[in-house]
Amino acid sequence: MAEVLEGCWTTGTWTVYQGPQEAWAEPPSPLISREPQSAGEQRTCERCVMAVSLSSSNLLLLLVSSLDWLSAPGSAFLMDHASAPAPLEPHFTECTSRNRETFRCRWSPGRFHNLSAPGALRVFYMRKQLPFISPTSEWKECPQYIYENKECFFGVNHTTSWLTYCVQLRGQNNVTYYNEDDCFTVEGIVRPDPPVSLNWTLLKMSPSGLSYDVKVTWNHPPSADVKVGWMHLEYELQYQERNATSWEALDIQTDTQQTIYGLQAGTEYEVHIRCRMFAYTKFGEFSDSIFIQMPGGAVLPITLIVVFGIVGILILILLIVVSQQHRVMMILLPPIPAPKIKGIDSELLKKGKLDELNFIMSGEGMGGLPTYAPDFYRDEPWVEFIEVDAEYPEGGEKEEGQSSDTQRLLGLPQPSVHMNRTCSSPAGFADGDSGPASSYDPDVPNQDTLMLVAALLPGQPEDGEAPAGAAERSPPPERGEAPAVHVQATGPQTWVNTDFYAQVSNVMPSGGVVLSPGQQLRIQEASSATQREAQKKGAEREDAEEAEGKEHQELQFQLLVVDAEGGGYTSESSARQMGAPPGAHAAGEGPGAARPHPHGGPAATAGEHPSPYILPDSPPPPAFAPVADYTVIQEVDSKHSVLVDPPPHQPPPCLPQHPAKTLPALPVGYVTPDLLGNLAP
């Protein structure tokens, strides 16, 4: 017993199938077919799939109504049902329009072959003229039959846009084969004719010559009234290579031209086009294809050339980088600049170049360091001045060099040490190593005195170099000891030896002093001899170095005018006595360190370094020399200016405060007015 289950009504017709669900096939004949009985049967739900299970009977009534799968007779040609089975009863195959002014509908008798005869089936259509919502709108018969094609042609008079048309087929005895889906609007079924006059022009060649741009132009189909504005078309261009299988589609657009980019040279392309109504879905037929032949074709050599060129360049770059690796690294990663001391080449800081460094450090070199450096340590008691020893070539610092030079030069004990011990006793002995020399900075006085001497005394020609030689600094402070002995003997503030005074014949613009010729050697000899005797201890080892340095020094000595309270003039004889042979100069004090130290030891120092203290040739030079040739500088104030008549004071005490700037008290000296101008450093 067949059962009929309720299902969803659409606005269409029920279709009944027999058999199990898996084997639904087209029924040989519809068993049940009925129209919607009442208004309530209209579309109660959107989706509804129901399967009716068969009873034991082989007759099953399955009422299937699915929105996805509608197999009603006369399946709407408007839908794209690829899987829809061919309807059984007469149905419309397609309704189409070419120009939106006329349209035609084609039908098929289906399996009712007896209805194939013309006239057996009639077409009725209805135009739903809203707002007339009458379900029983009148159906009109087809205005024009074309039986050969089994189509009904609707002319211009029967075609209205924006209205819904429904068509149905009717048989002989009012059998109606109607499908609600066969309703449409004219715009919706328009399939325009293909565009005409398809043509192409070569636009542009790529720089490599491998590809081209082509511009394709066409015209709208003549059947479409585009000019009036009745039809608005959009076009789709497709192209493919000559014997390819799939087409490339370009973007759909409404212009009558389009550019194809990137077509390969030397190949042939096939191009065709179709169009459709703007904002609608149905495309017309494709136009005939045109064939485009791209020029060129000798592509391979160019490609090879380019590839090889690039590879060659890369190899070249690689070779350059590898061979000039160092330079490349310098360019790419420049070295970080090393810390630099003004006036000193950083190379000197390396091992073994201590002598030059000391030379420069002492300031006696013409490009010597400015005198500010010693000032840094003026007030710092913790600063140590390391003395440079011949046995300890490394570690030479400018302070120590200068102090020892000064020591040696003046025959004074280590100034720092001296100061520490007795601020008031100028006589001291130099310790081997420097004590805290913070209070006493031999460097500055050295500089000052050097400048002073240079300014005051016309001296002998010199080589223009700073008198201080690095070698001279190396002599250990032991040298100072020898002078210390002498110094103590002489007493404080007494420049015992007038050897300190020398006649400067000329001053070099670079600051050097030219001493009177001939005197230097003599003085050196005398002083060195004396020194030798005085300083036996610890002098031997430095002799060699000293000798060298001495000779070097003597020519470069700057003159130092040293204060001598107790008459700073040394007789020539005494100077000579004190003078040591040039080569035997024991004291290795730097010549530039001629420091007007109040402490004693001038004799010793003078003896050690006879060159800075050049005794005038003429005997008792002090008689007139001070007046004519030189004068005694009392002090050097902070601005490196010379004070000729300083207030007498104890030289040592004040030194800790500002030893660098002030010279120890000098004996009242004689300054001639005309020499005053030379006092300024």
Place this chain on the structure above:
Amino acid sequence: MPGNVGSASAGWGLLVCLVFCTRLASVRAAPICSSAHAGCHVLSLANLFDRVIQHSARMHGISNDLHSEFEQYFLPSKNQIGRVSRNCHTSTILTPNGKENAQRMARDELMQVILKLLVAWRDPLWHFHQSMSHQHDFNNFSSNKALEMSDMVHELRTGVEKVAEKMQMLGIMSNSVSGLTSPEILLPSDSSEWRLMKDYDLLYCFRRDSNKVQNYLKILKCRIVPDHGC
């Protein structure tokens, strides 16, 4: 005497004011540059028509997109054209249903039809957009399109009115088309009919009407602006 002087001066001042105010009011009413040398950019009628036609084409495209999107998501695979219950609120407006009918229609009438259509859709589209933005079924894309559609109707109406003014100025059209500022007059019937429409019906109707507007404008332009082939 001072009183008389005062009243006289007041009267004079009032008179002067009146004269100037009326002058100002009349000057303010000029919508389009009348002369090219006044410094304003005068658009030719053809140019105005082109702009308006482009605008209407775009509006039709958007309405089509929305309609097919609606159809795809909510009513798939079902041809809804045959629905009997569909009824557009603009069905009362008599519109030419064919090319020949549109070409035979008088310019004034055609312009009037266009404006009626545009005016009739202003409120429904705005409410449609409002309802869509509240529904979360639609994605933002569709909601933006609805808003855009609503704006475009308004702009298109403004543009078409400008074209009508220009045409009147040039003497192509009579002055009967003016005075369309009161849409209530155009739809004497209950304009709330559209509230009864469902969203999908609304979209279908608007798609149809936007197509009408586009076609009418094109036909009008072809008739008015002399061009080859028209």
